[in-house]
Amino acid sequence: MSNKIRLGILGGGGDSLIGVLHRVASSMYDKFQLVGGVFNVKLEESLNFAREIGIPTDQVYKDLDTLIEEELKLPKDKRIEVVSILTPNFLHFPMAKKLLENGFNVICEKPMTTTYEEAKILHETLKMANTVFAVTYTYTGYPMVRQMRHMIANGDIGKIQKIDAQYYQGWINPIIHDKEKRKSTWRLDPEKSGISCCIGDIGTHAFDMVEYMSGLRVNSILADLNYLYEDNQMDIDGTVLIRFEENVKGVIRASQIATGEENNFTVQIYGDKAGLKWEQENPNYLYLLEDGRPMRVLKPGHTYNSNLSLDGTKLPPGHPEGIFDSMGNIYKGVAKAIRNEDYDHGEYPTIIDGLRGMNFIEKAVESHKQGNVWVNIDTA
Known part of the structure; x- marks a missing residue:
């Protein structure tokens, strides 16, 4: 059986x-x-x-x-x-x-x-x-995302100084400019989607990712959202300034009206020794940036990667892995937890990630509606 x-x-x-x-x-x-x-x-x-x-x-x-x-x-x-x-x-x-x-x-x-x-x-x-x-x-399931998390935790880039996350799509353009269409899609219906479209859909990915990669928690945010039309109740674009612990600051930029963009999700984290950059549309490349040295490109499957990264790599070096593999790694982590096997806490996002994501969404909308002011994220 x-x-x-x-x-x-x-x-x-x-x-x-x-x-x-x-x-x-x-x-x-x-x-x-x-x-x-x-x-x-x-x-x-x-x-x-x-x-x-x-x-x-x-x-x-x-x-x-x-x-x-x-x-x-x-x-x-x-x-x-x-x-x-x-x-x-x-x-x-x-x-x-x-x-x-x-x-x-x-x-x-x-x-x-x-x-x-x-x-x-x-x-x-x-x-x-x-x-x-x-x-x-x-996206937390990608091997090079997990490698980036490991390198930052290991101190390879030094003390974090700047965090920048961008998630740009253009898919809602054919809908948002047509009054009837924007009334008929569930993505722009607060009864079905909640209070946010763009921040709730893709901005929350960026929020989770910067906390996952950096190991830091966002303490407060200031949001400026764009609804484009007065009859549209849901944001479809936004910029969120973020403040972490230890005086680290950053920004999350999310848009669904970035014309021509497909799924342009990029995370850049800079320390006082080096910087790391990862791009979702080229997920097998992790860029290591250092002053006075050529940019280096790290790739999955090599022995220089961490155990967490290698555990999520199914193919030999040079064979691209993608979104299915990333989701598969999350399912693998869940399986270990269900079977009470040893697993790394970075193997799948937990309910705490979901809880903080929802707090981020609501606080972003609150910040915008209060006139673009700083609001605190709850601890969890």
């Missing part, structure tokens, strides 16, 4: 890109086996999708309540052990809370909830459930 972790998925059916990403990622390392879930709001479409991807339909359900009810009737060695939530934002909190209350492990897409208050409730629920909870800040 297979000892793989039995995985259920909520959402992600049809031609959903995020669904493909999670299914492929979960299949890496042979740690998980997708056995069922609720792929669509219509049961027949969920069943048809299960048949299309070649899994049995006996653990495919019409809704989450039915999934929980029926799964808890099964013996533990047949029951779904972990559920990935890939639905629109407004469903993350009620689904995750119900799953935790019934003893399931959870992997949740970001943002974790639509409000900070919901995130705090989830955090308390997890404490009582004592299960595993991961938030898929996907």
